[in-house]
Amino acid sequence: MSTFQAPKGTYDLIPPNSATYLAVREAIAAPLRTSGYGYIETPGFENVELFARGVGESTDIVSKEMYAFETKGGDRLALRPEGTASVLRAALEANLHKGGNLPVKLWYSGSYYRYERPQKGRYRHFSQVGAEAIGAEDPALDAELIILAHQAYRSLGLRDFRILLNSLGDKECRPVYRAALQEFLRGLELDEDTRRRIEINPLRVLDDKRESVQEQLIGAPMLRDYLCEACKTYHEQVRELLTAAGVAFEDDPKLVRGLDYYTRTTFEFVHDGLGSQSAVGGGGRYDGLSEMIGGPALPSVGWALGVDRTVLALEAEGISLDVPAATAVYAVPLGEEARRVLFGKVTELRLAGVATDFAFGGKGLKNAMKSANRSGARLALVAGERDLAEGVVQLKNLQSGEQTAVALDAVVEEVQRTLG
Numbered sequence: 038m039s040t041f042q043a044p045k046g047t048y049d050l051i052p053p054n055s056a057t058y059l060a061v062r063e064a065i066a067a068p069l070r071t072s073g074y075g076y077i078e079t080p081g082f083e084n085v086e087l088f089a090r091g092v093g094e095s096t097d098i099v100s101k102e103m104y105a106f107e108t109k110g111g112d113r114l115a116l117r118p119e120g121t122a123s124v125l126r127a128a129l130e131a132n133l134h135k136g137g138n139l140p141v142k143l144w145y146s147g148s149y150y151r152y153e154r155p156q157k158g159r160y161r162h163f164s165q166v167g168a169e170a171i172g173a174e175d176p177a178l179d180a181e182l183i184i185l186a187h188q189a190y191r192s193l194g195l196r197d198f199r200i201l202l203n204s205l206g207d208k209e210c211r212p213v214y215r216a217a218l219q220e221f222l223r224g225l226e227l228d229e230d231t232r233r234r235i236e237i238n239p240l241r242v243l244d245d246k247r248e249s250v251q252e253q254l255i256g257a258p259m260l261r262d263y264l265c266e267a268c269k270t271y272h273e274q275v276r277e278l279l280t281a282a283g284v285a286f287e288d289d290p291k292l293v294r295g296l297d298y299y300t301r302t303t304f305e306f307v308h309d310g311l312g313s314q315s316a317v318g319g320g321g322r323y324d325g326l327s328e329m330i331g332g333p334a335l336p337s338v339g340w341a342l343g344v345d346r347t348v349l350a351l352e353a354e355g356i357s358l359d360v361p362a363a364t365a366v367y368a369v370p371l372g373e374e375a376r377r378v379l380f381g382k383v384t385e386l387r388l389a390g391v392a393t394d395f396a397f398g399g400k401g402l403k404n405a406m407k408s409a410n411r412s413g414a415r416l417a418l419v420a421g422e423r424d425l426a427e428g429v430v431q432l433k434n435l436q437s438g439e440q441t442a443v444a445l446d447a448v449v450e451e452v453q454r455t456l457g
Contacts, residue, residue, distance in 0.1 A: 046153070046161030056360040058164070061347050062146050064193050065166040068185040074144040074168055079123040081148065085113040090329050091122035091298055093238065102151040116150035120167045121298070121323065121339055122330065128171055129332040139172035140337070146344075158314030158346050167320075169339035171327075176271055179302040179322060179338050180278035186306060186318060186340055187284050193347070194356045198317065200285065201305045203292035204272040205240070206264050207324065208300075214263035215239055225253045240293045259290040268301060275302055298323040302338065308346070310353030317350055318342030362413035366393040366452055367435075369405040371421035379420055379430070382448050389449050391456065410435060416455060418448065 043049055050058055085105050092099050104116040117123050124143055128134060133141045146166045153159055168185065170178050183200065190198055206214060222235045222242055227250065234241050243254065264272070279286055286304070294303050303321035311317070320340025327335035351358065368383050370376040379395070386393040394412055396405040402419075409417045419440075420430040429442040432451060443451045 044161070046155035048160065048162075052363065053360075056363070057348055057351070057358055058344055060358045060360050061193065061344050061351075062164075062166055065186075065189040065342050065344075065347070066144060066146065067192065068188045069144040069168050072142070072181065072185060074142040074170075077124055077127060077143040077145050078147065079117070079120075079127050079145070082114045082116050083123055083126065085115045087122050087126055087330060088115055088118060091125075091326055092119060093298070098151060102153055104150050104152060117147075118149055118151045120145055120147065120149065120165060120341055121169060122326070124167070124169050124339075125171060125326055125332070125335075125337065126330060128169075129327065129330070129335075134172050134333070134335055140170040140178060141172055142168075142170050144168045156314070158311055158349055160345060164344040165318075165341045166344060167339060167341035169337060171337040172335045174322075174324065174336035176274035176302075177278060179275045180282070182320065182338060182340055183275075183279060183286075183304055184282050184284055186342060189342070190306070190317075190347070193351060193358070195308070195347075195350055195354060197310055197354055198306055198308045198350065199287055200279075201289040201292050201307060202276070202279075202286045203289050203303050204261065204264060204268055204301050205293060205299050205303050205321070206260055206268050206301065210263055210265035210268055211260070211300075214258065214260050217258045217263065218243075221257050227253075243291045244293045254291075261288075261290050271301055294319055294321060298326040298329065300324045304340070306342070308350040308353065311346060311349055314346065316343075317346040362392070362415075364392050364394045364412040364414040365456055366391055366416045366418060367409035367412050367414040368393065368395045368418040369402065369409060369420075370396065371402060371419070374422065374425055375420045378425060378445070379418060382418060382430070382445075385449050386452060389453065391449075391452055416452060418452075 088103060089099055098118045103118050105113065107113055124145060128141055128143065144167065148162055148164055150162055152161060155161060168182060170182065187200065205211065218239045219235055222239055231242060231245065231250065243257070245251065292303055292305055294305065299321040301322040301324065305319035306317045307315040308317050309315060318341060322338040324336040326337065327333060366386055368379045370379040383393045383395050394414070396408060400408065406417065415435060417433040417435055418430050419433055424430055428445050430445060430448060431440050432443045432455070433440040
């Protein structure tokens with residue numbers, strides 16, 4: 038056993054389970070690729086201030102969970118705890134918004150880091166696929182992103198998820214609601230940390246998962262009752278577009294999510310089979326984030342879906358993805374000449390797009406065939422001196438045991454025909 042283990046709160050993705058994670062990432066990304074979203078990749082760490090300004094200094098993410106460090110050169114950096122601020126920073130730095138084609142539509146996939154108490158579905162290192170539409174204020178854009186996420190989950194076979202939807206208002210109506218909420222919260226019996234949050238970002242108190250807090254929030258003023266006419270109209274258009282697309286949702290007036298930059302539309306995908314960590318993804322509109330990090334006014338909307346929790350949701354519903362085997366053909370040479378010839382055929386098959394592996398290490402026939410069966414291959418290519426003298430190799434069906442001789446120059450064609 039190795040002296041070292043994966044750090045607490047992290048995990049290793051290893052075959053065959055890693056194939057499921059790859060399939061989930063591909064399924065989430067597929068609708069984005071056909072909807073005008075281009076791929077973007079940002080560094081795994083950024084300037085601390087990017088997240089302090091964008092995500093919010095009062096959030097748990099920044100104040101408690103962010104991995105921050107100082108470089109030898111004195112720079113203050115942080116491992117990225119979320120993707121939106123990094124993507125917007127990169128888009129601004131590259132002046133993508135000046136290309137004249139707004140919104141700028143981007144998608145990404147990567148690892149993120151938060152120092153949290155580890156439990157099932159909540160890790161210190163986790164994987165997300167996200168999408169951002171930068172530079173346009175349009176309810177159809179909000180609806181599009183929700184529909185694309187819904188499409189991705191449906192394509193995986195998931196059925197037991199729900200979409201929670203809310204509006205957080207804008208700079209016109211939220212201050213009035215904020216004052217009313219603060220007045221209500223100040224009259225509650227809350228701990229010191231929560232009381233401090235009332236003064237900095239009272240909406241976050243609504244997001245407190247503790248039962249003792251939620252019981253006291255009964256009767257709290259709801260933001261929907263304070264929305265200005267523009268926000269009401271905008272939100273109703275999002276709701277109408279989702280309904281017309283056949284995407285069911287639930288209005289949740291307490292949904293605020295954990296980041297300070299959200300405005301107007303906010304939404305969350307939850308799965309009831311995951312226990313306390315029921316959120317599998319979510320997002321919303323963040324019209325003021327660009328200005329917060331030094332850019333021009335660029336109304337934007339986006340989401341991030343958790344790969345880890347999506348896999349847990351699949352397990353909760355008993356769904357096994359149809360992931361193709363890593364190997365379709367396994368070559369077993371008997372003797373040095375056969376090794377040379379079959380290795381050439383392996384290369385030919387791979388160039389033809391057939392997933393092929395080889396019995397490395399000079400294994401005997403018995404052990405090599407065991408390896409062939411363990412690989413998940415459907416076919417084995419076996420050849421010895423006699424086969425080569427006759428100009429053939431043996432093509433064996435590892436499921437039925439049927440074996441036929443195939444001419445050397447017809448191996449690729451016959452394998453492709455057999456595999457279908």
